[in-house]
Amino acid sequence: MKRSCSLWLVLAICLVVFAGCGKVDDPQAVATTVPAELTSVPEVAATATAAPQVPAAPASAAQAGVLVAFESGTVNVGETVVAVVSVDGVGDLYGIEVHLAYDGDLLEVVDAESEAEGAQIESGSLLAIEYIFQNQCNDAQGLIDYAASQMPPSEGVSGGGEIARITFKAVASGSAEVRVLTAVLASSEGSAIPVDVPSAAAVVTVE
Secondary structure, eight states, rough: OOOOOOHHHHHHHHHHHTTTTTTTTTTGGOOOOOOOSSSSOOOOOOOOOOOOOOOOOOOOOOEEEEEEEOOOOOEOTTTTEEEEEEEEEEEEEEEEEEHHHHHOOTEEHHHHHHHSOOOOOEOOOOOOOOOOEEEEETTTTTTTEEEEEEETTOOEEEEEEEEEEEEEEEOOOEEEEEEEEEEEEETTTEEEOOOOOOOOOEEEOOO
């Protein structure tokens, strides 16, 4: 399973955001005529000036955080439990990509989209998801790959909230974990947003 396609996501967001640019009915795409008297610009002698100094971002600048947590700490074999993937402290969020690992021997992903092939997870409520690039689950490998984006004219979202929900069915007793392996957040301009992924896993006890 592919778990490292961050560049692909950023490029895809760029295509999504600018997909509608240049249409005939776009008021910004109307052709204009430049008056003849403005086509020639008088030459101006170049003057050496010092480049303005742009302050560097502080090393301790806050990053957006992506984490996963179970809605319940215990579950019985045969029952279901939900794990929520969320983000906080983010600005201008437009697209997301997350890769997770879980104990496939103890948990099985419950398919959230029966019409699609394979098992799918559910999109969260933070973004108005209109395009899903990737949504794959593999119980044998214990891996989940999910990437999705908004579409114009939706605007970027700031703050925090759910970006995905995973319903698991408990199939064997034990201490089951799920963790975020990697995460990529993309802005409305298609640029990557700095993100922090905790190393700790979410744990549920299957009884």
